Amino acid sequence: NAGVTQTPKFRILKIGQSMTLQCTQDMNHNYMYWYRQDPGMGLKLIYYSVGAGITDKGEVPNGYNVSRSTTEDFPLRLELAAPSQTSVYFCATQPPGSPSPLHFGNGTRLTVT
Amino acid sequence: TQLLEQSPQFLSIQEGENLTVYCNSSSVFSSLQWYRQEPGEGPVLLVTVVTGGEVKKLKRLTFQFGDARKDSSLHITAAQPGDTGLYLCAGGRGGSNYKLTFGKGTLLTVNP
Numbered sequence: 001n002a003g004v005t006q007t008p009k010f011r012i013l014k015i016g017q018s019m020t021l022q023c024t025q026d027m028n029h030n031y032m033y034w035y036r037q038d039p040g041m042g043l044k045l046i047y048y049s050v051g052a053g054i055t056d057k058g059e060v061p062n063g064y065n066v067s068r069s070t071t072e073d074f075p076l077r078l079e080l081a082a083p084s085q086t087s088v089y090f091c092a093t094q095p096p097g098s099p100s101p102l103h104f105g106n107g108t109r110l111t112v113t
Numbered sequence: 114t115q116l117l118e119q120s121p122q123f124l125s126i127q128e129g130e131n132l133t134v135y136c137n138s139s140s141v142f143s144s145l146q147w148y149r150q151e152p153g154e155g156p157v158l159l160v161t162v163v164t165g166g167e168v169k170k171l172k173r174l175t176f177q178f179g180d181a182r183k184d185s186s187l188h189i190t191a192a193q194p195g196d197t198g199l200y201l202c203a204g205g206r207g208g209s210n211y212k213l214t215f216g217k218g219t220l221l222t223v224n225p
């Protein structure tokens with residue numbers, strides 16, 4: 001099983017451009033998350049979803065949008081990229097039960113110049 | 114906002130030394146998870162603790178959850194270069210364990 005797959009691994013954007021970070025999972029987990037990781041700042045939750053058709057804002061949602069049309073896919077959309085969005089982005093899934101572990105992808109490193 | 118403070122932020126030691134990293138909060142958590150992250154990869158779960166005072170061992174790693182469930186520690190005995198990585202603690206609340214709160218992490222380097 002592939003687990004959680006994120007694409008692309010790296011991307012450079014110019015200010016004002018848009019892009020979609022892809023996340024797909026083959027574990028049939030309902031819960032999915034998008035985090036950003038900045039040096040020395042840990043992981044900040046951007047958006048999360050508890051199932052297909054349901055999404056909600058996390059701690060730092062501004063400048064981002066998400067959709068969840070299927071259980072497998074949870075894309076993160078950046079509109080009008082800004083330098084402050086330079087970061088490493090991680091998608092994660094979580095199986096049912098409490099507590100349960102997060103399963104992370106290997107991240108997308110995004111640079112906005 | 115619930116905060117998890119990790120210390121130290123950076124730690125560089127020689128192979129064979131022992132070390133302890135800490136994860137502290139003023140809030141009570143129902144569970145505490147520890148993750149290790151290696152460069153270019155996502156975090157991977159090491160352990161989950163749920164009971165105040167609980168101690169769990171994973172080979173040379175010992176995890177403890179504070180009696181009041183506000184703090185946790187990770188002790189590594191005889192560190193090896195393969196232990197190098199970013200150690201993150203994450204606290205969960207209530208019956209639903211989503212929206213974990215993450216600490217900022219401790220970056221450990223073990224030199225051969």
